[in-house]
Amino acid sequence: MSHETAPGARLAALACPLPVEGDRVTLAHGAGAGASARLFEERVHAHLANPALDRRHDGALLDLGPGRVAISTDTFVVDPPEFPGGDLGSLAVHGTVNDLAMCGASPRALTCGLVLEEGLPLAALDRIVASLGRAARTVGVPVVTGDTKVVERGKGDGVFINTTGVGVAPPGRDVGPHRVRPGDVLLLSGPIAEHGVAVLSVREGIGLEGELASDSAPLHELVSGLFAAVRDVHCLRDPTRGGVGAAVCEIASTSGTRIVLDESAIPVREPVRAACELLGLDPLFLACEGRCLVFVPEAEAEAALHALAARPEGRGAARVGRVEAGAGRVVLETAIGGSRVLVLPPGEPLPRIC
Amino acid sequence: MSHETAPGARLAALACPLPVEGDRVTLAHGAGAGASARLFEERVHAHLANPALDRRHDGALLDLGPGRVAISTDTFVVDPPEFPGGDLGSLAVHGTVNDLAMCGASPRALTCGLVLEEGLPLAALDRIVASLGRAARTVGVPVVTGDTKVVERGKGDGVFINTTGVGVAPPGRDVGPHRVRPGDVLLLSGPIAEHGVAVLSVREGIGLEGELASDSAPLHELVSGLFAAVRDVHCLRDPTRGGVGAAVCEIASTSGTRIVLDESAIPVREPVRAACELLGLDPLFLACEGRCLVFVPEAEAEAALHALAARPEGRGAARVGRVEAGAGRVVLETAIGGSRVLVLPPGEPLPRIC
Numbered sequence: 001m002s003h004e005t006a007p008g009a010r011l012a013a014l015a016c017p018l019p020v021e022g023d024r025v026t027l028a029h030g031a032g033a034g035a036s037a038r039l040f041e042e043r044v045h046a047h048l049a050n051p052a053l054d055r056r057h058d059g060a061l062l063d064l065g066p067g068r069v070a071i072s073t074d075t076f077v078v079d080p081p082e083f084p085g086g087d088l089g090s091l092a093v094h095g096t097v098n099d100l101a102m103c104g105a106s107p108r109a110l111t112c113g114l115v116l117e118e119g120l121p122l123a124a125l126d127r128i129v130a131s132l133g134r135a136a137r138t139v140g141v142p143v144v145t146g147d148t149k150v151v152e153r154g155k156g157d158g159v160f161i162n163t164t165g166v167g168v169a170p171p172g173r174d175v176g177p178h179r180v181r182p183g184d185v186l187l188l189s190g191p192i193a194e195h196g197v198a199v200l201s202v203r204e205g206i207g208l209e210g211e212l213a214s215d216s217a218p219l220h221e222l223v224s225g226l227f228a229a230v231r232d233v234h235c236l237r238d239p240t241r242g243g244v245g246a247a248v249c250e251i252a253s254t255s256g257t258r259i260v261l262d263e264s265a266i267p268v269r270e271p272v273r274a275a276c277e278l279l280g281l282d283p284l285f286l287a288c289e290g291r292c293l294v295f296v297p298e299a300e301a302e303a304a305l306h307a308l309a310a311r312p313e314g315r316g317a318a319r320v321g322r323v324e325a326g327a328g329r330v331v332l333e334t335a336i337g338g339s340r341v342l343v344l345p346p347g348e349p350l351p352r353i354c
Numbered sequence: 355m356s357h358e359t360a361p362g363a364r365l366a367a368l369a370c371p372l373p374v375e376g377d378r379v380t381l382a383h384g385a386g387a388g389a390s391a392r393l394f395e396e397r398v399h400a401h402l403a404n405p406a407l408d409r410r411h412d413g414a415l416l417d418l419g420p421g422r423v424a425i426s427t428d429t430f431v432v433d434p435p436e437f438p439g440g441d442l443g444s445l446a447v448h449g450t451v452n453d454l455a456m457c458g459a460s461p462r463a464l465t466c467g468l469v470l471e472e473g474l475p476l477a478a479l480d481r482i483v484a485s486l487g488r489a490a491r492t493v494g495v496p497v498v499t500g501d502t503k504v505v506e507r508g509k510g511d512g513v514f515i516n517t518t519g520v521g522v523a524p525p526g527r528d529v530g531p532h533r534v535r536p537g538d539v540l541l542l543s544g545p546i547a548e549h550g551v552a553v554l555s556v557r558e559g560i561g562l563e564g565e566l567a568s569d570s571a572p573l574h575e576l577v578s579g580l581f582a583a584v585r586d587v588h589c590l591r592d593p594t595r596g597g598v599g600a601a602v603c604e605i606a607s608t609s610g611t612r613i614v615l616d617e618s619a620i621p622v623r624e625p626v627r628a629a630c631e632l633l634g635l636d637p638l639f640l641a642c643e644g645r646c647l648v649f650v651p652e653a654e655a656e657a658a659l660h661a662l663a664a665r666p667e668g669r670g671a672a673r674v675g676r677v678e679a680g681a682g683r684v685v686l687e688t689a690i691g692g693s694r695v696l697v698l699p700p701g702e703p704l705p706r707i708c
Contacts, residue, residue, distance in 0.1 A: 031704045032594070034699070036596065057457065058457065059454060068418075069423055070414070071520055075501055077503045098412075099412040102412045105413070109425065111518050113428065145425060149429050162518070241390075287386070344391075345388070
């Protein structure tokens with residue numbers, strides 16, 4: 001971390017006396033004057049300082065060099081904000097870094113937009129922003145600009161975090177659902193449903209927390225290793241909200257292909273399977289936050305699988321399906337040799353998983 | 355607008371039957387499956403369609419060409435979401451476009467992160483997203499990627515919108531508080547406090563709504579005209595939350611200078627002044643959403659003022675202050691010939707103005 005000036009020094013230099021405040025977020029913290037400045041300096045900047053953020057302007061200027069610029073945005077409203085294996089702050093970094101990686105881009109900078117609810121303990125805000133800062137430093141991607149708003153008690157829920165990321169993709173790299181075609185093989189980087197089950201286990205109090213943890217993790221290095229090993233990756237997708245099921249349905253629909261999933265090949269850890277049975281939920285539709293789906297031509301499949309499995313984030317990688325000519329359908333080949341069309345749950349009320 | 359495929363056609367191609375739904379946002383809309391897809395197609399994509407968004411990937415790739423990339427983020431939580439002169443959707447576009455312009459950058463793309471409260475009428479969502487789409491088309495900047503989350507009733511407030519923007523600044527352009535120095539002249543592009551007063555007049559029901567309207571407007575062309583006319587602009591700032599007072603205090607603090615404001619030179623329209631008296635608020639600390647502060651060397655001041663006044667957004671531009679050597683203070687020279695140190699209101703509870 002680089003501090004151009006320590007927060008204390010900057011506070012002393014502010015043109016106005018700052019209010020004495022309690023230990024909770026107040027509406028004054030959102031009004032744009034003294035209390036807002038103090039909140040930013042003590043609770044946000046202190047955890048995220050870097051040369052770009054230190055400029056305290058309305059935005060940041062980045063020297064990204066050649067290549068196309070990838071951009072992705074996500075607002076994180078996970079409830080509860082702290083769960084086994086992660087929290088809202090680290091999840092916000094991983095989620096956006098992964099979306100950039102899924103575009104074939106190296107992450108380069110993040111923005112951070114906070115919506116705080118009046119009454120939020122400042123200690124809770126500190127924990128979450130500190131975690132966000134640690135995750136950003138681990139990934140090596142600075143938070144270059146941000147925004148903080150406060151809403152009245154009962155008009156928000158603790159903290160919501162929007163992270164938007166920019167990255168750079170090398171010239172000519174083109175990955176996305178539009179490139180998925182018959183003959184492609186579908187790989188999955190590891191066992192599924194771990195984030196969704198970890199969050200739900202806390203929320204529903206099912207008592208399996210000790211064995212369950214979110215898979216929340218950054219995937220940019222896994223993807224970078226994949227591109228080093230494979231000439232042509234057609235599509236990448238991290239199966240977050242809605243899980244592998246929703247991701248594959250959407251890609252089948254956008255690409256106008258028929259995707260065949262081999263149910264028995266999709267890895268699910270035993271405690272996760274047990275929790276899903278208790279909750280009455282299909283792991284296929286539960287969120288991952290540290291896994292990716294990879295569509296490659298058949299000729300590249302073995303090299304791609306090897307590249308995934310070579311890294312810790314890809315332990316458990318498997319070939320889980322294939323792409324055929326068809327019209328936007330997903331077919332599940334079941335363990336007992338049957339097959340059925342995969343149908344998205346019409347409106348399973350599982351909000352706020354991420 | 356470019357539709358690669360009409361929403362109807364895409365819905366028919368989805369791999370799953372979609373639920374019949376009512377006229378309000380439900381938790382199922384946030385669960386990542388069928389209802390989420392339908393909400394995106396019918397209520398978001400329909401208003402924002404463009405080739406990048408049509409790809410329906412987790413992010414977008416942009417060919418921005420040479421220059422440094424500017425990035426800025428803002429979450430808009432204004433209450434009420436519709437007010438004289440604008441609404442949450444157009445405000446979100448103008449606010450972020452303006453932050454990019456204040457970095458000396460031409461806006462090129464926006465992201466849109468929505469947080470919806472369960473129970474929000476879909477018609478209200480439609481109006482706001484349609485307004486956002488219209489504002490984006492008027493500015494000529496597409497919404498290239500987005501995200502939509504739903505929170506339970508009483509955990510949000512209708513709609514919150516995060517817009518993050520990217521733009522391009524020509525090589526060598528360097529504007530920001532760090533460049534403000536003694537000898538600079540401070541210009542202001544037009545009358546102040548109009549957004550803040552318009553929002554508060556509705557919220558407080560002070561009955562002056564007919565005469566008051568937000569100044570919400572994009573400033574990228576005003577700034578572009580300024581750079582065409584003036585070789586060296588030191589700093590730009592749109593005085594949004596906290597108004598001109600907070601913006602100038604922050605710049606004085608960051609640049610370590612003493613900024614002297616000429617109170618009588620700061621334009622305030624008469625109905626705005628009257629409303630401020632009724633509300634007991636100082637217009638200096640009320641938000642603008644279509645004005646900018648401009649710091650230029652004395653030698654460039656006349657050319658800069660002329661360039662501002664030449665455009666409709668700069669009608670009413672005035673020279674309002676100067677920069678002296680000092681240590682992070684703002685001094686207000688009053689109309690009656692006195693002077694006082696400008697003190698930020700410690701915690702005026704005026705949240706949710708933007």
